[in-house]
Amino acid sequence: MPELPEVETICRGLRPRLTGRKLESVQILERRLRIAVDARLAPAIEGRRITGVGRRAKFILLFLDSNTTWIFHLGMSGKLVHVDPATPRQKHDHIIATLDSGYQLRYHDPRRFGLSVLAASDAIAELPQLARLGPDPFDPRFDGAYLYNACRKSERRVRDLLLDQRVIAGIGNIYANEILCRAGVRPATRSRRLSRDQVERIARQTIEVLREAIRWCGTSVSDYRDADDRRGEFQDHLRVYDREGETCRFCPSRIKRVSLGNRSAYYCPACQR
DNA sequence: CGGTGGACCTGCTGGC
DNA sequence: TGCCAGCAGGTCCACC
Numbered sequence: 639m640p641e642l643p644e645v646e647t648i649c650r651g652l653r654p655r656l657t658g659r660k661l662e663s664v665q666i667l668e669r670r671l672r673i674a675v676d677a678r679l680a681p682a683i684e685g686r687r688i689t690g691v692g693r694r695a696k697f698i699l700l701f702l703d704s705n706t707t708w709i710f711h712l713g714m715s716g717k718l719v720h721v722d723p724a725t726p727r728q729k730h731d732h733i734i735a736t737l738d739s740g741y742q743l744r745y746h747d748p749r750r751f752g753l754s755v756l757a758a759s760d761a762i763a764e765l766p767q768l769a770r771l772g773p774d775p776f777d778p779r780f781d782g783a784y785l786y787n788a789c790r791k792s793e794r795r796v797r798d799l800l801l802d803q804r805v806i807a808g809i810g811n812i813y814a815n816e817i818l819c820r821a822g823v824r825p826a827t828r829s830r831r832l833s834r835d836q837v838e839r840i841a842r843q844t845i846e847v848l849r850e851a852i853r854w855c856g857t858s859v860s861d862y863r864d865a866d867d868r869r870g871e872f873q874d875h876l877r878v879y880d881r882e883g884e885t886c887r888f889c890p891s892r893i894k895r896v897s898l899g900n901r902s903a904y905y906c907p908a909c910q911r
Numbered sequence: 912c913g914g915t916g917g918a919c920c921t922g923c924t925g926g927c
Numbered sequence: 928t929g930c931c932a933g934c935a936g937g938t939c940c941a942c943c
Binding site for chain 3: 712810857859862
């Protein structure tokens with residue numbers, strides 16, 4: 639589900655509601671996530687105060703006042719919402735934290751592909767899940783020259799290269815397809831064969847599309863919701879993703895869908911060459 | 912090392 | 928109406 643713009647939107651919603659709040663109690667209702675939730679997680683953070691909310695790629699970081707950071711990844715179907723405790727509990731609510739504001743933070747994840755772990759705040763980057771991430775798209779290290787170098791070293795299709803979190807961190811299948819559409823490049827193109835000019839366009843559009851999607855509070859094609867359980871609006875601006883058979887917004891062609899590996903790729907056969 | 916395909920889960924949709 | 932196949936926004940691991 640959530641790619642960088644969705645996770646950023648959630649963080650922006652949580653920040654003013656969580657910063658400065660104390661975790662009165664933490665209940666783990668289901669430990670079987672992608673990585674089993676440590677039984678010692680709740681006692682380790684109960685009574686601690688949240689000093690800030692951050693994001694790295696698709697990871698949500700809740701900084702606590704004990705040199706501890708509480709880290710979430712939402713996988714495909716995760717939500718992290720700030721709700722009134724009277725809100726009926728949902729099936730697949732796996733973690734519930736009650737704050738000294740009286741509100742609750744609830745982690746909900748039907749497919750359980752997400753994770754929730756603790757790390758020492760001064761050693762977050764060493765966590766196995768974070769250690770191998772490449773730069774975020776907004777990191778000054780990410781630019782056309784960086785991406786061109788990565789493209790030349792790989793035999794993969796460019797859609798798959800954009801999904802590789804070690805190359806760029808934060809892009810998922812929706813935005814990989816949208817970026818390539820705007821850059822005028824077909825998703826199945828081998829990254830090695832791209833011209834410098836094409837790669838420059840991809841790098842520029844990466845930043846542009848993600849910025850725009852954040853402005854629209856993310857994409858809700860089905861179940862993505864922000865920290866207040868509201869939908870995003872970028873689905874109304876998608877040019878190719880999930881639009882198989884529909885008319886291109888810029889020419890009379892119909893959007894095509896192909897399977898690359900096990901995942902769908904979408905493109906306009908006329909606008910993308 | 913690099914690339915690919917399947918596994919991990921639940922839920923929804925569309926075709927018959 | 929019911930059933931089943933196929934698909935879903937992510938990552939990881941075994942295998943070549």
